[in-house]
Amino acid sequence: MQTDALVIGGRTLTSRFFIGTGLFPNPYVQKEAIKASGAEVLTFAIRRINLAATEDDSILQHLEGENYVYLPNTSGARTAEEAVRIARLARASGLSDWIKVEISVNERTLLPDPIETLKATELLVKEGFTVLPYTSDDPVICKRLEEAGAAAVMPGASPIGTGLGILNPYNIGLIVEEANVPIIVDAGLGSASDVAQAMELGVSGVLMNTPVAKAKDPVRMAKAMSLAIEAGRLSYLAGRIGKKKYASASSGLEAFKLK
Amino acid sequence: MDLVINGENQQLEQVRTVYDVIEKLGLSGKPVVAEADGNVLTAEQWADTPVYSGMKIELVHFVGGG
Numbered sequence: 001m002q003t004d005a006l007v008i009g010g011r012t013l014t015s016r017f018f019i020g021t022g023l024f025p026n027p028y029v030q031k032e033a034i035k036a037s038g039a040e041v042l043t044f045a046i047r048r049i050n051l052a053a054t055e056d057d058s059i060l061q062h063l064e065g066e067n068y069v070y071l072p073n074t075s076g077a078r079t080a081e082e083a084v085r086i087a088r089l090a091r092a093s094g095l096s097d098w099i100k101v102e103i104s105v106n107e108r109t110l111l112p113d114p115i116e117t118l119k120a121t122e123l124l125v126k127e128g129f130t131v132l133p134y135t136s137d138d139p140v141i142c143k144r145l146e147e148a149g150a151a152a153v154m155p156g157a158s159p160i161g162t163g164l165g166i167l168n169p170y171n172i173g174l175i176v177e178e179a180n181v182p183i184i185v186d187a188g189l190g191s192a193s194d195v196a197q198a199m200e201l202g203v204s205g206v207l208m209n210t211p212v213a214k215a216k217d218p219v220r221m222a223k224a225m226s227l228a229i230e231a232g233r234l235s236y237l238a239g240r241i242g243k244k245k246y247a248s249a250s251s252g253l254e255a256f257k258l259k
Numbered sequence: 260m261d262l263v264i265n266g267e268n269q270q271l272e273q274v275r276t277v278y279d280v281i282e283k284l285g286l287s288g289k290p291v292v293a294e295a296d297g298n299v300l301t302a303e304q305w306a307d308t309p310v311y312s313g314m315k316i317e318l319v320h321f322v323g324g325g
Contacts, residue, residue, distance in 0.1 A: 020325025030323075045324025048265045048317065049291065051284060060290050060321055073324055088299040089319050092292045160325070187325070209325030 004237065006204050008182055009098065009130035009151040011069065015040045016199075016229050018071065018184060019222070020209025029218050031063065037222035041069045043100060043207065045076070046086050060095075070096035071132065077103045080119035087124050099124060100154070100186075101133040110160045114141040118148060125149035134186045137167070139174045146181050153179065154186035154207060157198065161210040163190030166197055176202040192228035199232025200240070263315045278305035280316060292319050 006013045019039040024030035034042065042063070072090035077083035080103065087099040101124065103116045112135050124131045130151045135141055137155040145153045155175055158164035165188065166172055176183050182204035189195055190211050198206050208225060215221035262269050262280065274280050277293050277300060293300045294317040295308055310316070 020323070022323035022325050024323065043325055044321040046292075046319050047322045049286065049320050051265060051267070051269070051318070070321075072321060075324055085294075085299075089292045089294060089317075090321075092299045092301050093290060093321070094301065095290070095321075207325070 004233070006182060008132070013040050013069070013205075014038075015226070016205035016233060017041075017226055018043060018186075018205060018207035019212065020207065022209050023213035024218060025213075030213070033212055033218040033222040034063070036219045036226070037212065038226045040067075041071050041098075041207075043071045043073055043209070045073055046090050047076070069098060071098045071100050072096060073100040073102045073134070074120070075102045075104075077120075078105050078113075078116075079103065080116045080123060083116070083120040084123050084127075087120075087129060088127075091129065097128065098130045098132065098151075101131060112136055112156065114138065117141075118144055121145055121148045121150055132184070137171045137175065139171060139178055142175045142183070143178055146179060150181060152182040152184050152204070154184040156187040157185050157194065158188030160187045162188050163194075163211055164188055165190050165194040166201075169197065169201055172198065172203065173201045192224045195225050195228035196232035196235070199229055200236050202236050205229070260310065261312050262310060263313065265316075265318055274310055276306050277308040277310060277316065280310060281305060281318070284318070286318065290320055293317065294319070 006016055015038045017037050017039040018041040019037050020043045074083035074086040077086055083101055083103050091097050101117050101120045103113045104110045105113055114135050117133050117135050121131050121133045132152045132154055133145050133150050134154045142153045142155055157166040184205045184207055185198040185203050186207040189208050195206055212218050212222050260271055260274055271283050274283055277295055281287055296315055
């Protein structure tokens with residue numbers, strides 16, 4: 001089999017699983033789930049430090065010593081300007097110049113604002129960031145983000161944390177067909193079957209947090225998702241059969257049937 | 260000195276630079292990022308950034324997120 005590498009921002013990734021670090025029941029389960037996922041790219045958020053309780057654990061201290069790619073997000077931003085500010089703060093940490101642009105205004109849907117997302121992507125690309133915008137599953141906006149210099153484009157399957165799976169597989173398929181950068185399905189996936197479907201549509205990877213962290217057994221689910229990514233990817237590369245309306249027998253010729 | 264840190268008024272004694280503020284708050288050695296009057300600072304810039312009364316400082320860190 002030929003090699004099937006995923007390269008983003010000049011970095012060759014060993015895994016097509018991008019995993020979020022929120023909502024895990026505790027740091028131990030989180031660490032074990034990340035290990036089971038095989039993920040190399042980890043997402044984070046940026047928040048104010050609670051000065052009343054500075055002994056609060058920073059997420060990073062539990063993950064030291066591993067060779068992860070840090071993908072901080074701009075969650076909480078409602079405008080391009082706010083996203084740029086958060087991105088600069090994230091980069092000043094010295095840990096990463098990758099940034100997931102995430103800009104939402106509507107608290108009920110958390111759907112991304114594609115116009116602000118495009119603006120932020122343009123600005124951050126100019127500042128030298130490796131920009132991975134989270135956006136809606138619209139083929140036109142995904143193309144515009146690619147043209148703006150996004151290193152990968154990350155359309156949502158359905159709203160964040162819903163587990164509704166891929167609401168518009170036709171669009172995700174079109175986005176992949178049109179793209180010249182990796183497409184990562186980000187948000188809304190619920191289980192291994194959703195993940196396999198995404199990969200079979202040809203996306204380069206998936207980003208998940210809630211369906212792993214909030215599963216009854218996050219470590220086992222992380223492993224299930226990683227296997228689904230592998231299965232879906234292989235299935236995509238292998239090329240599935242076409243769908244037909246009527247049966248076609250698996251074993252041979254009419255003439256040799258027992259009568 | 261009166262400072263506005265993460266949106267709240269804080270009174271800290273004997274602080275001259277952002278570095279001093281971070282030390283005073285018990286945050287040195289932790290993965291903290293600072294912004295002073297809207298300018299994002301790298302850790303190397305903390306000791307060279309003087310603070311003054313009424314200065315707005317934001318101190319942030321990475322938390323779990325997707």
